[in-house]
Structure formats: structure tokens, C-alpha cells
Amino acid sequence: QVQLVESGGGLVQAGGSLRLSCASSGGTFSGYIMAWFRQAPEKEREFVAAIGRKGIGTNYADSLKGRFTISRDNAKNTVYLQMNSLKPEDTAVYYCAADRSGLGLRTRVVLYDYWGQGTQVTVSS
Numbered sequence: 001q002v003q004l005v006e007s008g009g010g011l012v013q014a015g016g017s018l019r020l021s022c023a024s025s026g027g028t029f030s031g032y033i034m035a036w037f038r039q040a041p042e043k044e045r046e047f048v049a050a051i052g053r054k055g056i057g058t059n060y061a062d063s064l065k066g067r068f069t070i071s072r073d074n075a076k077n078t079v080y081l082q083m084n085s086l087k088p089e090d091t092a093v094y095y096c097a098a099d100r101s102g103l104g105l106r107t108r109v110v111l112y113d114y115w116g117q118g119t120q121v122t123v124s125s
Contacts, residue, residue, distance in 0.1 A: 001124060002026045002114040003114075004023070004024065004096050004098060004116035005025075005026055005115055005116055005117070006021065006108075007023070008119060009094060009119030009120045010122070011109060011124065014123055014125050015085060015086065017083060017085075017086065018086065020036065020081040020083070020094055020121075021078055022079045022080075022096030024078070024079075025077065029074060029077040031102075032099060033051070033053060033097065033098070033099040033101065033104070033105060034097070034098055034099075035047065035048070035049060035050035035096065035098075036081045036097075037097060038090075038092035038093065038094045038121075039092055039110075039118075040092040040093075043092075045095070046061065047061050048064060048068060050070065050099075050106065051071065051072050051079065051082075052099055052105060055072045058105070065084075067082060067084050067103045068082065068083050069084075070082075076094075081096075083121070088124065090121060090123050091122050093119065093120050094119050095115055095116055095117075097114065097115050099112045
């Protein structure tokens with residue numbers, strides 16, 4: 001069974017940066033497309049970014065391009081999300097997810113097979 005564990009969340013002032021990590025165990029990490037999603041209070045979970053199995057292809061939510069960067073280290077079974085120039089509206093629980101289908105850098109929640117428990121990111125104004 002694949003397990004995903006996020007870390008790196010916390011409280012940061014607007015304009016600051018955070019780097020989230022998601023460690024994977026129990027599966028073949030390099031075989032999965034990995035992604036980050038987020039969910040703000042009383043809102044639906046939304047796509048943030050996805051990265052291909054070899055880390056070459058990436059896909060971002062249009063509103064986050066230029067501020068967020070997804071990367072992965074297959075040797076460490078870990079995917080990262082570097083978040084810069086953070087805004088209060090980035091406040092949410094951030095989840096990593098794994099897609100075993102290999103069918104592309106997809107953005108829909110229901111298409112991902114495995115999920116972490118989430119890490120809280122709070123951006124103060």
C-alpha cells in the first residue's frame with residue numbers, strides 16, 4: 001500500500017516562501033505521476049501542480065504559474081512544492097497525490113489513486 005506523508009507547512013507572512021515535501025513509501029514512486037492539490041476552508045479541493053514520472057514534464061494551475069514550482073527526487077521517493085511570494089489566499093491544507101495510470105499530468109481530484117493526510121499552510125497578511 002502506498003503511503004504519502006507531507007511536511008513543511010506552517011505559518012508564514014505574505015511575501016514569504018515555504019517548501020513542502022511529500023515522502024512516499026510502499027510503492028514504486030518513479031512509476032507514479034505526482035501532484036499537489038490544496039483545499040481552503042469551505043472550498044473544494046483544487047489542483048496546484050503535477051509532475052511527470054521522470055520529472056521532465058510539469059503542469060500548473062494557471063493562477064499559480066511563476067510562484068510555485070513542483071519537483072521530485074526519485075532517489076529519495078519525494079516530491080516537493082516550492083512556494084514563493086505567498087499570499088493570504090494561498091492559505092489551505094496542501095495534499096500530495098499519486099496517479100499510477102501514467103495517462104498524463106491530470107488535474108482532477110478523482111483521477112488520483114493515493115493521497116497524503118495534508119499539511120496546513122497559513123499565510124498572514
